[in-house]
Amino acid sequence: MTTQPATTVxxxxxxxxxxxxxxxxxxVDNVSFVIPENGIVSLIGPNGAGKTTFFNVLTGLYKxxxxxxxxxGTEVSGLAPHTIAHMGLARTFQNIxxxxxxxxxxxxxxxxxxxxxxxxxxxxxxxPAQRREEAQARDTARELLDFVGIGKTxxxxxxxxxxxxxxxxxxARALALRPRVLLLDxxxxxxxxxESARFVDFVHxxxxxxxxxxxxxxxxxxxxMRVSERITVLDRGQNIAEGSPDDIRxxxxxxxxxxxxxxxxxxxxxx
Amino acid sequence: xxxxxxxxxxxxxxxxxGALLERGTGYLLLLAVAAFAVWHxxxxxxxxxxxxxxxxxxxxxxxxxxxGYTLVYGIIELINFSHGDLFMLASVxxxxxxxxxxxxxxATTGAFLALIATLVLAMIFGAALNTTAERVAxxxxxxxxxxxxxxxxxxxxxxxxxxxxxxxxxxxxxWDTILGSSGFTVxxxxxxxxxxxVTAVTVPLLLGLNWVIQKTRQGKAMRATAQDQDAARxxxxxxxxxxxxxxxxxxxxxxxxxxxxxxxxxxxRYDAGFQLGLIAFTAAVLGGIGNLNGAVLGGVLIGxxxxxxxxxxxxxxxxxxVVFTILILxxxxxxxxxxxxxxxxxx
Numbered sequence: 001m002t003t004q005p006a007t008t009v010x011x012x013x014x015x016x017x018x019x020x021x022x023x024x025x026x027x028v029d030n031v032s033f034v035i036p037e038n039g040i041v042s043l044i045g046p047n048g049a050g051k052t053t054f055f056n057v058l059t060g061l062y063k064x065x066x067x068x069x070x071x072x073g074t075e076v077s078g079l080a081p082h083t084i085a086h087m088g089l090a091r092t093f094q095n096i097x098x099x100x101x102x103x104x105x106x107x108x109x110x111x112x113x114x115x116x117x118x119x120x121x122x123x124x125x126x127x128p129a130q131r132r133e134e135a136q137a138r139d140t141a142r143e144l145l146d147f148v149g150i151g152k153t154x155x156x157x158x159x160x161x162x163x164x165x166x167x168x169x170x171x172a173r174a175l176a177l178r179p180r181v182l183l184l185d186x187x188x189x190x191x192x193x194x195e196s197a198r199f200v201d202f203v204h205x206x207x208x209x210x211x212x213x214x215x216x217x218x219x220x221x222x223x224x225m226r227v228s229e230r231i232t233v234l235d236r237g238q239n240i241a242e243g244s245p246d247d248i249r250x251x252x253x254x255x256x257x258x259x260x261x262x263x264x265x266x267x268x269x270x271x
Numbered sequence: 272x273x274x275x276x277x278x279x280x281x282x283x284x285x286x287x288x289g290a291l292l293e294r295g296t297g298y299l300l301l302l303a304v305a306a307f308a309v310w311h312x313x314x315x316x317x318x319x320x321x322x323x324x325x326x327x328x329x330x331x332x333x334x335x336x337x338x339g340y341t342l343v344y345g346i347i348e349l350i351n352f353s354h355g356d357l358f359m360l361a362s363v364x365x366x367x368x369x370x371x372x373x374x375x376x377x378a379t380t381g382a383f384l385a386l387i388a389t390l391v392l393a394m395i396f397g398a399a400l401n402t403t404a405e406r407v408a409x410x411x412x413x414x415x416x417x418x419x420x421x422x423x424x425x426x427x428x429x430x431x432x433x434x435x436x437x438x439x440x441x442x443x444x445x446w447d448t449i450l451g452s453s454g455f456t457v458x459x460x461x462x463x464x465x466x467x468x469v470t471a472v473t474v475p476l477l478l479g480l481n482w483v484i485q486k487t488r489q490g491k492a493m494r495a496t497a498q499d500q501d502a503a504r505x506x507x508x509x510x511x512x513x514x515x516x517x518x519x520x521x522x523x524x525x526x527x528x529x530x531x532x533x534x535x536x537x538x539x540r541y542d543a544g545f546q547l548g549l550i551a552f553t554a555a556v557l558g559g560i561g562n563l564n565g566a567v568l569g570g571v572l573i574g575x576x577x578x579x580x581x582x583x584x585x586x587x588x589x590x591x592x593v594v595f596t597i598l599i600l601x602x603x604x605x606x607x608x609x610x611x612x613x614x615x616x617x618x
Contacts, residue, residue, distance in 0.1 A: 090506075
């Protein structure tokens with residue numbers, strides 16, 4: 001067991017010595033990782049490097065074989081996903097997973113569920129407190145939709161939104177959890193260069209105005225290099241490099257992981 | 272874009288004959304049923320409307336039970352075959368409460384208060400039993416192959432029936448009702464009082480349920496869970512609690528149906544839930560399983576069809592035959608149900 005301090009001030013999320021084995025396969029091998037308060041960090045690596053598995057451990061969908069996760073100083077490893085989400089870890093999905101048969105506004109309100117108090121009985125009786133809470137949730141939802149720039153679509157069904165708007169709606173929904181940490185899983189997948197560039201600004205705005213720390217999994221290197229303050233590189237389940245974008249750009253092991261050792265094999269980039 | 276348009280245009284002529292024939296047969300059948308109904312409406316209007324009243328009464332009961340099937344299917348894709356028997360147990364409980372506990376056997380003010388109290392208790396009973404079944408039996412099978420919870424539901428159905436035999440006896444048992452078969456006549460149309468009670472209870476329940484699902488935060492959590500369980504979980508929704516709540520709502524509806532059934536017919540039997548359950552399930556499929564409005568529509572439609580058949584058509588002896596023939600025809604012509612969407616949509 002590690003004897004490191006659970007957390008220090010300024011860490012939004014801390015993962016210590018995370019290992020995940022599926023049978024004999026080690027998907028993530030002793031990875032430690034910190035997201036600083038209000039930081040924007042990226043997790044990159046070739047396909048199959050274990051990025052998504054690592055993500056799933058943070059959110060509680062997978063249980064780590066060993067290691068611990070702390071969220072804002074509280075240990076969350078082993079807790080149920082909905083509890084971890086409630087405590088401040090929100091995410092978006094690589095392949096958009098909105099509630100398609102609900103309106104944009106309802107999608108956002110679903111994520112506020114865990115922060116609302118009124119029970120089923122007060123809901124049925126429509127107590128004043130319940131009504132106030134419901135009205136408040138609606139206002140907050142509208143405000144979030146405006147924040148991500150799709151305020152006009154509040155009444156539209158999620159599935160009828162354009163691809164770009166669906167991505168924005170996912171961010172609004174995640175922010176509705178009032179997260180401490182926002183995980184973005186390949187947020188620019190399917191975007192053209194202009195949209196990706198605008199997205200970089202958007203991530204900065206989210207961080208600045210919503211006071212969240214952001215962790216991205218991203219394949220578009222131009223996005224990663226422009227948006228990230230720190231980058232962690234995974235390869236075959238191991239943390240092979242960590243540092244500023246410039247460090248990573250010039251790191252020989254990273255280049256090898258992506259392109260293969262010169263002249264040895266044809267292990268190609270997944271770009 | 273243009274390619275799919277071309278493909279569609281090319282595909283159309285080859286499809287036309289088969290599809291047209293199929294659709295044509297479907298519409299012809301519907302037309303025949305409509306003509307049959309209109310014929311009797313013109314020939315004997317009073318008898319026709321009396322029959323409609325019977326059908327709506329029956330249909331309301333089907334709708335209440337069908338909701339339990341559709342709610343549970345919508346959220347965890349389980350056909351809860353024990354649901355009809357839950358309804359039967361609620362009808363037995365209502366008998367004991369109304370007659371043995373409250374002594375409500377005539378239409379007095381006290382009896383109506385007893386009716387309201389029994390309604391609340393029967394709904395709580397249905398909710399509690401259904402939630403317990405979910406907690407004890409279905410929850411641990413949630414990640415198991417679909418057949419496991421299905422067989423469990425069939426098993427539970429026998430357990431409930433055994434409970435029915437123990438409490439209600441192995442035969443038909445008659446219970447006094449507060450309204451009996453009394454009624455009133457408007458324009459030669461006979462309306463039993465029980466039908467008024469059934470409607471007065473069912474309509475608010477249905478509206479209330481719809482409101483809970485559409486407008487409240489718990490309802491939104493239910494719909495979110497139905498659409499994507501993992502995404503719901505990651506948005507902070509306690510999926511286990513939400514599923515429990517869904518079973519509770521379905522069970523409460525069955526509880527209400529139990530009381531109303533007993534007050535309408537004055538009798539129940541340990542296997543009453545088997546037959547009514549199957550018909551209610553047919554209603555849920557007819558309306559489009561997983562769709563709440565569909566369940567209500569399906570229930571009322573089947574109630575009406577059954578009443579019309581019993582009075583004007585092939586007679587009571589063929590009642591079930593007609594209902595299940597509808598199910599078969601529906602599976603052929605519109606497998607997704609009247610309000611169901613062809614895609615995998617739920618709740």
